[in-house]
Structures are given as C-alpha cells and as structure tokens.
Amino acid sequence: MHNNRIGVLISGGGTNLQALIDKAEANYFNASVEIVISNCKDAYGLQRAKTHGIKTEVVDKRQFESEAEFNKAMIEILKNNAVHLVVLAGFLSILSREFVNTFKNQILNIHPALIPSFCGKGFYGKRVHQAALDYGVKITGATVHFVDAGTDTGPIVLQKAIEIDNNDDADSLQKKVLKLEHQLLPLAVKLFFENKLQIIETNRKRTKVKISE
Ligand code: GRF
Numbered sequence: 001m002h003n004n005r006i007g008v009l010i011s012g013g014g015t016n017l018q019a020l021i022d023k024a025e026a027n028y029f030n031a032s033v034e035i036v037i038s039n040c041k042d043a044y045g046l047q048r049a050k051t052h053g054i055k056t057e058v059v060d061k062r063q064f065e066s067e068a069e070f071n072k073a074m075i076e077i078l079k080n081n082a083v084h085l086v087v088l089a090g091f092l093s094i095l096s097r098e099f100v101n102t103f104k105n106q107i108l109n110i111h112p113a114l115i116p117s118f119c120g121k122g123f124y125g126k127r128v129h130q131a132a133l134d135y136g137v138k139i140t141g142a143t144v145h146f147v148d149a150g151t152d153t154g155p156i157v158l159q160k161a162i163e164i165d166n167n168d169d170a171d172s173l174q175k176k177v178l179k180l181e182h183q184l185l186p187l188a189v190k191l192f193f194e195n196k197l198q199i200i201e202t203n204r205k206r207t208k209v210k211i212s213e
Contacts, residue, residue, distance in 0.1 A: 004031035004193050007083035009074070009091035010038050014045020016089035016110055019182035020189065021052050029190035035081040037074055039093050055081070061093065071096035078103070085192055088147065089185065092124055097149050105199055107147035107154075108192065110185045112177045114159055115143040119152035129173040132164065139163055140173065142180040144188040146199065146209065155199055155207045157188045 002024065008017050017036060024032045036049040041058045049056045057077050064070040075098070078086060088095075088109040100107065111119055111128075118131045118140070132140045141161035148154035160180045164173065191197050191211060198210045 002030050002032040004029075004085070005034040005081060005083045006031050006085045006087055006189065007035045007037065007078045007081060008033055008049075008087045008089050010036060010043050010045040010089050011040050011092040012043050012045060012090045014043065014048045014089065015178055016181055016185050017045045018048050019186055020087065020089065021048065021054070023186040023189075025052070028186055029193050031085065031189060031193050034083055035077060037077060039070075039091070045090070068096055068098065071099045075099055075102050085189065087185070087189065094151060095147065100147060100149050105146055108144055108157065108185070108188055109147050109152070109154070110181050111143045111145065111152055112174070112181060113143065114139070114141045114161060115145060115152055115156060119143075121151050123152070126170040126174055129170040129177065132173065133168065133170060137164065140177065142177050142184050144184050146197075148207075155209045157191070157197060157209050157211075158184050160184055 010017055021033055023029060033054050035055045037057045037059055038046050039059055039061055046056045059073050061070045086103050086107045113119055113128050113132060118128050139161045141159055143159045144157045146154040162176050196212045198212060199207050200210050201207055
C-alpha cells in the first residue's frame with residue numbers, strides 16, 4: 001500500500017488520469033489514486049477509475065444552488081478520503097477560493113500549452129491548440145502548475161516543449177502534447193511526494209517553484 005493519497009478531478013476522457021493510475025500501480029511514485037471526482041456523469045475517466053477499483057463520485061454543478069455549494073461538496077469528499085494532493089486532470093470548472101485555500105499548495109493542474117501562452121479563461125481542449133496554430137508559434141508544449149485562485153496563474157512546476165510542424169492541425173497537436181502531459185503530470189506528482197517542490201516568493205508578488213535535487 002502507498003502512504004500518500006491523491007484525489008483526481010476530471011471532466012472527460014481521462015487519459016491523464018490513466019497515466020497517473022498506471023504510474024501508481026508501477027510504484028513510480030509513493031502514492032495511490034484514492035478517489036476520482038467528475039463533474040460530468042458521462043466522463044469516460046470514471047470507467048477507467050472503476051476498472052482499477054478506484055472510488056468515484058459525480059458532483060454535478062447543476063444540482064447545487066451556487067458555485068460555493070458545488071465546491072463545498074467536492075471539498076467534503078476529498079477530506080473524507082484524506083487526500084494529500086488534488087490533481088486536476090482535464091477538469092473544466094474553476095475552483096472556488098475556499099477550495100483553493102483548503103488545499104493550499106496541494107493542487108496540481110495540467111495545461112496543454114506553455115503557460116503564460118494560450119491559457120486562462122476559454123483556453124481548454126482543442127481551442128488551446130487551434131490558438132497556437134492561429135498565432136503561428138513554432139513551439140508549444142505542456143505545463144504542470146500549482147493551482148491558485150486565478151485561471152492557469154499558479155506557480156509553474158514543470159514544462160516541456162515540442163515543435164509545431166507545417167502540417168500539424170489541432171488534432172495532431174493535441175495528440176503530441178498529450179504524450180508530453182502523460183510524462184509530465186506523473187513526474188510532478190513524484191516530485192511533490194518526494195517533497196522536492198519548494199514554493200518561493202519572488203520580489204514581484206509572484207510565487208515560483210524551485211525543484212530541489
Ligand atoms: C488535457 O489536454 C489537459 O491538459 C487539459 O484537458 C485535457 C484532458 O485530457 N487540462 P484527458 O481527459 O486527460 O485525456
């Protein structure tokens with residue numbers, strides 16, 4: 001058994017969730033996926049979790065009176081499962097300030113671009129890759145970051161880049177970037193549980209992550 005417990009939030013297919021499950025089973029990091037929460041009952045990632053005997057919960061925003069109540073429901077599930085780390089793996093809803101404060105410096109998100117490019121409100125799924133293509137950038141990539149109260153604004157943990165080819169479209173880019181994501185996210189989780197991620201303040205009111213050797 002692993003000592004550390006991860007809660008994963010998803011909204012969709014869950015290939016990043018799968019990468020985490022596989023790495024946990026291979027003992028790549030000292031943690032297990034304890035609970036998977038989806039805000040969408042049809043998310044295929046729920047099936048992936050069930051196949052591996054992982055608990056699942058659906059928390060549908062529409063069943064709550066407010067964003068705050070929706071977030072409280074997720075906080076309660078995560079607390080009941082005593083998670084040490086929350087991973088957003090394709091979770092398409094913004095977390096409340098209360099949620100972020102409850103799990104301060106304990107929430108990781110994966111974003112399919114090189115933050116601070118092509119991120120923030122409205123940049124999700126293939127839109128991110130289409131925006132990179134439309135802009136004409138020659139490289140893109142994936143970013144893992146801690147989650148703060150903003151959208152894709154938290155301190156960056158890991159990034160990896162790939163080149164964009166002339167014949168790439170949003171589909172091909174998404175496939176290439178997902179391959180990076182499946183490496184980066186488990187690596188960030190590993191570093192987190194090895195206590196190698198140190199969040200430090202900079203003089204510009206920003207925080208950044210120093211990775212220790
Ligand atoms: C990924 O591209 C991730 O970066 C973004 O949403 C997508 C989720 O993909 N946040 P999957 O559900 O893990 O396959």
